Amino acid sequence: MITLLHLMSALALLVWGTHIVRTDVLRVYGAQLRRILSTSITRRWMAFTAGVGVTSLVQSSNATAVIVCSFVAQGLVGLTPALAIMLGADVGTALMTGVLSFDLSWVSPLLIFGGVVVYLSRRHTSVGRLGRAVIGLGLILLALELIGSATQPMMHTAGIKVLFSSLTGDVLLDALIGALFAMLTYSSLAAVLLSATLATSGIISLKVALCLVIGANLGSGVTALLSAASQNVAGRRVALGSMLFRLSGAIVVLPFINQLELVIAQFSNDLRFGVVTFHVIYNSVRCGLLLPLVEPMARLCIRLLPENPLDDDAIHSRHLDPAAIDTPTLALANASREVLRIGDLIERMLHCLLPVIRENDTIRAQQIRRIDDDVDKLYTEVKMYMARVSREELSAREVRRWTDVITLTINLEQAGDIIVRIVKGLENKKIAPQRTFSEAGMQELCELHARLLASLQLGLSVFLEGDLRSAQKLLAEKESFRDLERAYAKSHLIRLAGQTQQSIETSSLHLDLISDMKRMHSLFCSTAYSVLDEAGLLRHSRMENSHEDEERLRMMERPEGDYSHPP
Structure with missing residues (x-):
């Protein structure tokens, strides 16, 4: 049991090392790698080569699949070049498996030591993140050495032999186990290297190891399918095409697994080398032969996954690319663009609100509710997307932007709720009893509405560009709006005192409206x-605001007509 635990811990270290390398390489070079994938699509071989290169760097075909699926979902890349990239990704991960299969145990201490020194000294910089990627590479090599050491005692342990004895003879069962293992570890690389090590130790036969390798390729395809499930139909087609390519290769090769075992045994006595070489050759030949068939496969995927007309009616996030999560700068930029879409929806709600106030337009009232449902959906998607962006490795500027995005998202969602509440109040207190605002009261509401709309547009501009002068103007507008709200509340009370019938009937609604508009304006x-x-400048501005508030309170407390300055 202890031996098995050592093996599992070494395997966990291998998976963790690949995760660190993938995450930090994407954080540093994610934008450049995404640009390579999105631009290398003019020719089939260029797309294929781009897939090989990018996957070799990130050491994960699943990471490449997530990026490519998101590109296709956003319409940045066509389905045909995307499938060519995915074939290249399969070759890239196989080549990295071949490189890591060599005895590089002597390099592991150097990589871990050097990476730790660089990371601790420059933790929040790109160099520090690359240092952490070097640590991950060292952990991969260390894990491979530990796996080899852990498997040596297994040759003499009866319980372990019984455990692995089920992996004999049944080709489909062995391939299924390899697929499950690749899915659980989120890495076909780990599954292939473990299979090679177990075969070298004599725990499993060469035939079983080859079946596990083929199954690991299938498991990686299933993982890509699951990762693409949240994408639209276009994005899911990429994962489906890649899976069909992998499945066709397995269907062709598995019936000849006995012959392949004999051929590999004749050419090499080193089973580890034989298993890894089979993995590299199998993926290279399979992908090379299937590359001319990417166009027919694209047509097949379109036929299998047709567009759903209902999808066009429902609102979906356009910019929340899940592949950018490991690149915080890109993820924050994507979330910012999506928040601006929410701002556009709030602007539409405000445009619809004025006819409801002025003309009792019930059609616009229903439209406001439908738009608010869209706002709530995008709000949830942005919130969940931002929750996936790790704040541990963000710079101070990125943390500030993360906070700004979350704050504006929440504020816009609350503004939408306020607009819906205003509509409900209008329906109950004005539209149903057939009441109207006084002419002066309507003019005041229209003035507040126009200022509210202008401040929303200015606030979104400040969020996007961060212009200091615009921010100062926006804060000054907030003070002006507050003064106007107080003045209009006072004028309404004067109209009540004059026994204006319309003001009396709509008094509570009028005061609620200007109060809700003030809340929205503050948001x-x-x-x-x-x-x-x-x-x-924030503290200085707040101090000025507090002094102005005190001065207003003193002015309100003076007897009417007394405008003398205090001593």
């Missing part, structure tokens, strides 16, 4: 605080 102006804080 729209909140984007100014981050810009002012970064410029070191």
Whole structure:
């Protein structure tokens, strides 16, 4: 049992090492690698080569699959070149398996030591993240050495032999186990290297190892399918095509596994070398032969996964690319673009609100509710997307942007709820009883609505560009809106005192409206605080605001007509 635990811990270390390498390489070079994949599509062989190169760097065909599926889902890459990239990714991960199969145990201590020194000294820089990727590479090599050491005692352990004795003879069962293992570890590389090590130790036969390798390729395809499940139909077609390519290769090769075992045994006595070489040759030949068939495969995937007309009616996020999660700068940029879409929806709600206030337009009221449902859906998607962005490795500037995105998302969603509440109040207190606002009251509401709309547009501009002057203007507009809200509340009370019938009937609704508009305006102006804080002006502005508030309170407490200055 202890021996098995040592093997599992070494295997976990191998998976963790590949995860570190993939994550940190994408964080440093994610934008460049994505650009390579999105531009190398003019020719089939260029796309194939790009897939080989990118996957060799990130050491994961699944990571490449996620990126490519998201590109196709957004319409940046066609399905045919995307399938060519995926074939290249299969070759790239096989080549990296071949490189790591060599005895590089002497390099592992150097990589771990050097990587730790670089990472601790420059933790929050690109160099530090590359240092962590070097640590991951050293852990991979160390894990391979530990796996080899852990498997040596297994040759003399009866319990372990019984455990692996089920992996004999049944080709389909062995391939299935290899697929499950690749899915559990999220790495076909780990499955192939473990199979090679177990074969070298004599725990499993060469035939079983070859079946596990083929199964590991299938498991990697299933993982890509599951990762693409959240994409639209276009993105899922890429994963489906890649899986069909892998499945066709397995169907062709598995019936000849006995003959392949004999051939490999004749050419090499080193079973580890034989298994890894089979993996490299199998993927290279399979992908090379299937590359001319990417166009027919694209047509087949389109036929198997047709567009759903209902998808066009439902709103979906356009910019929340899951493949950019490991590249925080890109992820924050994507989330910012999606938040601006929410801002556009809130602007549409405000445009629809004015006819409801003025003309009792019930059709616009229903439209506002439908738009609010879209706002809520995008709000949830942005929130969940941002929750997946790890804040541990973000720079101070990125943390500030992360906070700004979350804050504006929440504020816009709350603004949408306020608009819906306003509509409900209008329906209950104005539209149903057939009441109207006074002419002066309607003019005041229209003025507040126009200022509210302008501040929303300015607030979104400040969020996008971070312009200091615009932020100062937005904060000044907030003070002006607050003064206007107080003045209009006072004028409404004057109309009540004059026994204006329309003002009496709609008094509570009118005051609720201007109060809700003030709340919304404060939410729209909140984007100014981050810009002012970064410029070191926020505390000074707040101090000025507090002095102005005190002066207003003193003015309100003076007897009417007394405008003398205090001593």
